[in-house]
Amino acid sequence: MAAGTAVPAEVRLERPRDPQHGDLATGVALQLARPLKKKPRDVAQAIVQQLDAPQGLVSKVEIAGPGFINFWLAEEALSNVLVTILEQGAKYGRRTAHPPQRINVEFVSTNPTGPLHVGHGRGAALGDAFAALLEATGHEVTREFYVNDAGLQIERLARSLWARIQQAVGRDAGIPEGGYHGEYLAELASEVLERESPAFADLPEREAIDRCREIAVRHGLEDQTRDLEEFGVRFDLFYSETTLYQEQGIEKTLAELERRDLLYERDGALWLSTGAHGDAKDRVLRKQDGSYTYFLPDIAYHLTKRDRGFHRAIDVWGADHHGYVPRMTAAMKALGLPEEFFHAEIVQLVRVMRHGEEVRFSKRSGEFVTLRDLFEETGVDAARYFFLMRRGDAQFIFDIDLATKQSEENPVYYVQYAHTRMAGIFRTGGLEPTSISAEGVDLSLLSEDVEQDLIKQLGQYPSVVEGAARALEPHRIVAYLEEIAQHVNAWYHHHRVLGSDPPLERARLVLARASQIVLANGLSLLGVTAPERM
């Protein structure tokens, strides 16, 4: 540095809000002024004089305001953006990581005890987008669904089904305490009797309930999987809790906890000392009655993620589980896993509005909004887009009326429409989009303000993806795409592509193609289609 002294300062180039402040700017001189005991503008002056700006990249450098250094990109830099986008195509905005991490993204993970509701939909859309973002930044991602197919809830489900079967053959059987009253179990009961045989109802209870458990779980999971697939979410792995038990996960976990001296007995229960690792208190793993709390299999399950070679485990949990985060974090820490291994991403509540009033979630009244109801009404694209357009950690009101509106009020169509228009240009021009090349094209003809702005924005796509992946915030992609769409639509409206002077037409075709690629790539990260026509 100028003074020859080592002054710690991070040189961050950022994009100013105001275009009058250049394409890139840094406030580093302001940070350095105090330690150097100089005026900020003098520091900036010194920096600029020593600056070794590569030719062809920066066209102008200016010191402004209290001491900001502003840079303007040269035209050649802008042309390079377009060349890069066309060359890389669907890979534009994706990078390799060195080294790539193996990341497990676990989401939805609900009991197979009934249909998925809108809250699961939000978790599914977000989890899938997290996975897509991490893949785009070069990591190897596994999308995983933890199937809670053991435990008390499943026992209740099995007993409820058994009761429905008894009812179906005319016997007086009540749904057990805490059981499932949903109509679909009654339907499943008749199905079972039909498929198996009426004699199923006469099986000894123990055997029957085991069979019921298996049938109910398989059926519930199939329903959920079908909904998710239609919603565009595919999992790489369904990890069954039962498997965990079969593979002695519990015993192994207890042994490991024991080895690390993290367990103790008190009041007839077995405790894990999470309190010493950031949790508010220690937690029980084995109750007085000898059964395990859910915490133990959860720890065991997460240890399998380590043992299966993952560097990171990202869990997407509903807001009702957020109190669970500190204890799981503490458990992972106590087990010596690195801080970044476990991360729980909390998805806040979804409320649904229709015709200006809130649709209540009530299984009893039957006004239960399932995920399927939702996407059948709004379409998958709109549903996914809406779930992703807001930060996941804030409560969200899903406005069904807005999502189903096929008009300018609906943001999902706004972005898709911009893509459609680009596709329309190529269709009308009889051109194969993939054949568009920047080779030999004079891109400096793209001199309109809106064109310059659009190119600069297209060039930011990789860093937007990077930031969204780092923060696990897909809504940044949404916001970015809406900006691109805005520029694309304005450009399209004011300037013709087809029929311009041939050199200009060629240049504009390149810009149209680049815009189409970025819109398609971004929408793909969100799991939303990029239609050719609408």
Next chain:
RNA sequence: GCCCCUGUAGCUCAGUUGGAUAGAGCAGCGGUUUCCUAAACCGUUGGCCGGGUGUUCGAGUCACCCCAGGGGCACCA
């Protein structure tokens, strides 16, 4: 009582991890169509960033204290 999330335009929300004069969409108001799709475009109205104190060259952003809304507290899952 303790912990977490949220509070920014009439509504729904962004705000680049402390930068320059706080933004968008919708709603409202006024315009644009012989033209690659008007699901679009152009213009315009609208702000005590919940309140307060502090940290510093600089705070919507960070710290602390209040206020309001939501969620969570277990030897439930």
